[in-house]
Amino acid sequence: TPEEGRQHVRELHARRVHFVKFWVDDREATVPKLKPEVYRAIIDEAHKNGMETLAHLSRTSALADAKDLLKSGVDGFVHTVRDRDVDDEYIVLVKAHPKVWTGPNVPSPGETEEEIDRLAETLPSSTITNMRRELDARKAAGNRPNPLFELHCRNLKKIHDAGMIIGLGTDATGDGFGPHQQIAYYVRCGFTAAEAIQAATFVNARILGLTRMGAVAAGKEADFIVLDANPLENIANTHKINKVYLRGEEVDRNALRAKFLAGTGTVAQSRSKITPMHVHHVHLNSVNPKAAAEYYPKAFSASAVTTTFNGYEAIKTGNVYLLFTKVDRPPQTELNGPQTSVWHFGWNTPDSRKYNERFRAMGLTIAQMWDAADGKLVDMSSDTLPGLPTQEQILELRAKGVTPTRQGGFGYLRGPDDALIENAQAGQVERFNHIHMYHEHPLCAIEWYVMHLGATVPPNPGGAPKPAGDCKQPYAPPTWPSFAKFPGFVRDPSGAVFFDDISISIRPWPGGGLVSTRGHIVDHWALSVSDLTSTVARLKSEGIKFLEDIHPWGNMRAAMIEGPDRVAIELVEVQ
Incomplete structure (x- = not known):
């Protein structure tokens, strides 16, 4: 009610809040939209208390709402009109209210190859992979203009x-790259380079009342960057940073980067003492090992061949084996028992959608995923809205008219004994490339694999070990596609480690409680070592739990350790 709105403002004023933000948005009819009489009361009460108001504009009625908000005395907008082109009436209202400002948050038209390369060191590898897939899809579609970006540009x-005060926001999570993108978008939309830079600096400070920031001048904070090239000649030169100063002191960027990429340095020092290990095999339990082995060359004929190894029915794929142990009853999977830390394993394929079509034609079972909490089952991630969105983002993308790319992506097979097998597009050749794990705290698990097994990490924060005590990061909201229709799938924090070119990819399992892999569909996976005796001695000195000490394994020797979240990892001696 209007009175409740006024009361909320008075409570905020008592807490010394200056800006009051409110939403004029029904979130695609999922929540009641704030009524004009309520936001007018909020605006009036805020002004009486010397506060400023800013309104979040919707995607479906922004123009009409913005007109009424201007008439009602709002001080600023988060987002700009984005449901249609602004008309002459709106421009007249803008000119009549010269103190009203906006932070447009221009949507991305899609990252360029150059931008993705810049981000490769500082974003999770899964995010970079998705960006590259989306870039490839846009290229395949002829690089058609993004309608929502073009609408924002016209209105901006x-x-x-018309003289509206325009600051700069990213609608993101505080990353350093977003402002560079927005500045470049402003220039694409018709700003001069100087105007775009001022929006991000001087104008933003002015909007927020930060009188000691926003410009290089006597009496202000000496926060600035030094560039190697003039951004007024090419706005992309804002990326060419030579030095950064905070309060007049130069920031040691090299030291920060080193800490970011390698944690405290302890991990790197420990890894340097470890003899290299290599992924040797994935060991599965099966009621019919011979039939199970015969399945994989059907699905992945270019890279998988049947063989035997050390007395087991086997598949050889690249330098890795799949081994099958005979069991009397179907092994437990996540379909009929508790979850273990092994989620699935899989192949990279040059055209995952064609592979999926072939799988269906062969009568292989597809493990389908839900495309949204209110959606349907689909075969491939590219049948869902792009970007691995949350349900809220799905609603936003639908409102913008975004559709699935239906280019590339990942999907899954249900193989023998209900093994879950991924088919993920990447590269130009078919190859077995990963074992995908669940760990309660992925970044802690990454540290463990690096510290004790000598795994390498890709140059990005998803795969880089963090300083001690900092690996238990909060979980991100669930996203889709997901095998669970609700609540979706929690994908972050995530990351990966590598042994040669085989990824041990890791997603979070919030809350823990994963059971031992022994006896389940994937009983364990194995690494080869050149000297088992010294490796076992080192791991015991590091306090690693051993499930099986050194013992004969066919004509070889092996031992078994337990890793994070009760994953069984075999160590096989290969000399």
């Missing part, structure tokens, strides 16, 4: 020309 140019 019109209100800029």
